[in-house]
Amino acid sequence: MNITSSDLREDILKMASIVESNLEQALRVEVELKDVFVLENEINKFHTSIDDSVFKYIALKTPAATDLRIALSVMKMNSELERIGDQAVNIKRNLKRIAKLHPSIDSLSEEVKMMLRNSIDAFVKHDSKLATDVIHHDQEVNDLYRDIMKTFIGQIKADFIDFDEGFSVIRLAKCLERIGDLSTNIAEDVIFLESGTDIRHNAHIKFGRRKEDQVVTDKLKDNHE
Amino acid sequence: MNNIVLSVKDLNVWYNDFQAVKGISIDYPEKSISAIIGPSGCGKSTFLRCLNRIHEEVPGARAEGEILLKGRNILGSKIDPVQVRRSIGMVFQKPNPFPSMSILENVTLGVRLLGVRDKSKLMQVAEQCLRKAALWDEVKDKLSQLGTSLSGGQQQRLCIARALAIDPPVLLMDEPTSALDPIASLKIENLMSDLKKDYTVIVVTHNMQQAARVADYTSFFVLGELIEHGACSDIFTNPKEQKTEDYITGKFG
Secondary structure (H helix, E strand, O other): OOHHHHHHHHHHHHHHHHHHHHHHHHOOOOOOHHHHHHHHHHHHHHHHHHHHHHHHHHHHHHOHHHHHHHHHHHHHHHHHHHHHHHHHHHHHHHHHHOOOOHHHHHHHHHHHHHHHHHHHHHHHOHEEEEEEHHHHHHHHHHHHHHHHHHHHHHHHOOOOOOHHHHHHHHHHHHHHHHHHHHHHHHHHHHHHHHHHHOOOOHHHHHOOOOOOOOHHHHHHHHOOO | OOOEEEEEEEEEEEEEOOOEEEEEEEEEEEEEEEEEOOOOOOOOOHHHOOOHHHHHHOOEEEEEEEEEOOOOEOOOOOHHHHHHHHHEEEEOOOOOOOOEEEHHHHHHHHHHHHHOOOHHHHHHHHHHHHOOOHHHHOOOOOOEEHHHHHHHHHHHHHHHHHHHOOOEEEEEEOOOOOOOOOEEEEEEEEHHHHHOOOEEEEEEEEOOHHHHHHHHHHEEEOEEEEEEEEEHHHHHHOOOOHHHHHHHHOOOO
């Protein structure tokens, strides 16, 4: 068995591409739940096989330095992507319960799709700066989600909208917001992979607004020096 | 699994009264790398040496059982050990180029002993084998220099090239990298992976990570007995025997 770190990178990219397609499909009204499940099954297969490859790669190749970080990052990204796949199914379920599309959901969807795409691009291009952008962008997605929740709770209370409709919109928005969080986790994995720096649970590094994007890049530079 | 090229059946080996190998049976698939690991004195080198009957050079050594090379028992009394060694080459722990011979003479020795005299043919064999041993680019301009003038890692690759010259289907390696630095060892490991395309390689190693990295199958020996044999992806992730688990995790041996 000759697994290389490049094989792991390729496998996770194939999985990411299916996860992106699945999210895209889930958000299209005309696509049926069963079609989303077909891709979800593919994602689940990748989830198992990538974890197995990483397990064997670590056991057989005893990787060090970058190769070890690739193995760990791929394993973590694998879990995040699988969860995004699950969220796509939830999105489809909630979308089926909604009678009409709401522009605020469209905006949130676009933002979240962009976060996911950029987190994967950051991985492909070894781009910590782009990963940092994704992390910062999560704040905007959270704000959008809060706005949607506030608006629709208000509409339900005022009887402007049917409860089931409003509740489904809120749940759908929550699924999208979770995908934002999971994309942020991927971006954090990319930063760990590229620099060896673990920035999770560190609001000062992640969200310090000193010249926005400069913060994480500075921190990474400090660590390298 | 590929075709079995070498099949060892119930092999027992003694040095006078001492039994070094106890009833070991293993099948070796064609074009694969198999490693033998185990603590010192477990019989792994003795086992390997029996596979091309080099053990017979040790006074008092005696082997019983069967070693079938493509179905033919090479331990048979009518089999010439020299013929066996033409089919099953060996590379030793310490690089051992013939000290009085040039690089070219070292590589072509085997074919010259087989009667090949044509210079262009010898040159062709030398280039082919040195390329297979990933040494050609480093020595092509100094083929007439002594083999011993090369670095340790290069000398070991020269010995591999020499073993390949008579095109044996099976290549035995007895701790081929234990005398080399990590970079030279890595070159030999990469070379082993390349050789797998054409040859069946059986390697004894003290370095478990090396076995895990390069081999397809691993056998674990203790006190002359085979404790476990299987695919590396199983042995190094989920061994069946507690003794194997203890050895590969450094708790025993």
